[in-house]
Amino acid sequence: MVARNLKASSSARDCKNVWTTGDPVVVLLVDDDADCRCLVRDAITEQGITDRVYEVSNGFEALHFLQKKGGFATAPRPNLIVLDLEMPGLTGHQVLQKIMADPYLRDIPVVMMSGVSDEKEMQKALLAGADRYVVKPASSGEFMRVVTACTRDFLSPDRPSHGRAGGRQLRRA
Numbered sequence: 001m002v003a004r005n006l007k008a009s010s011s012a013r014d015c016k017n018v019w020t021t022g023d024p025v026v027v028l029l030v031d032d033d034a035d036c037r038c039l040v041r042d043a044i045t046e047q048g049i050t051d052r053v054y055e056v057s058n059g060f061e062a063l064h065f066l067q068k069k070g071g072f073a074t075a076p077r078p079n080l081i082v083l084d085l086e087m088p089g090l091t092g093h094q095v096l097q098k099i100m101a102d103p104y105l106r107d108i109p110v111v112m113m114s115g116v117s118d119e120k121e122m123q124k125a126l127l128a129g130a131d132r133y134v135v136k137p138a139s140s141g142e143f144m145r146v147v148t149a150c151t152r153d154f155l156s157p158d159r160p161s162h163g164r165a166g167g168r169q170l171r172r173a
Contacts, residue, residue: 085121
C-alpha cells in the first residue's frame with residue numbers, strides 16, 4: 001500500500017510485463033464510485049493480465065499518484081489508466097488534460113469510462129488524448145465484458161511497450 005486512500009490488489013497469478021522490462025503490470029483506476037472500481041478491478045484481475053491494481057477516488061488523488069506527491073511518493077508508474085469522466089473536484093477531462101501535458105505521463109494509455117453517452121463528450125475526450133471512451137453499461141456482466149476487452153487491448157503482450165495506442169476509439173457497450 002502506498003497511502004491510506006490507495007488500495008493494491010494482487011491477482012492469483014503472478015503475471016509479469018514480460019514484453020517490456022519484466023516488471024509487474026500496473027493499472028490505476030480513478031473513479032469516485034467504489035462499486036465501479038470494484039467491478040473494474042475484478043474484471044482486470046480475473047484476466048490474469050495484471051498483478052497490481054491501484055485505486056484512487058478522485059482526480060486530485062490521481063494526479064498526486066501519477067506525480068508521486070504526498071503520500072504517493074513511492075507510487076509505481078501505471079501501464080494503463082482507467083479514468084472516470086464525472087467526478088467531484090477535478091473531472092476526468094481535467095485529469096486527462098494534465099496527463100497529456102506531462103511528457104513523463106502522456107504515453108500511458110488512458111481509457112475514459114462514463115455513464116455519459118453524449119457524442120460531444122466522447123469526441124472531447126478522444127481529441128484530448130484518451131485512447132478509448134467507453135460508456136458504462138447498465139448490467140454488471142456487460143460492464144465486466146467491456147473492461148476485459150479494454151484491458152486485453154492495452155495490456156496484451158502483442159501491444160508495443162512504448163508510444164500511444166494506434167488511433168483513438170469510441171466504444172459503446
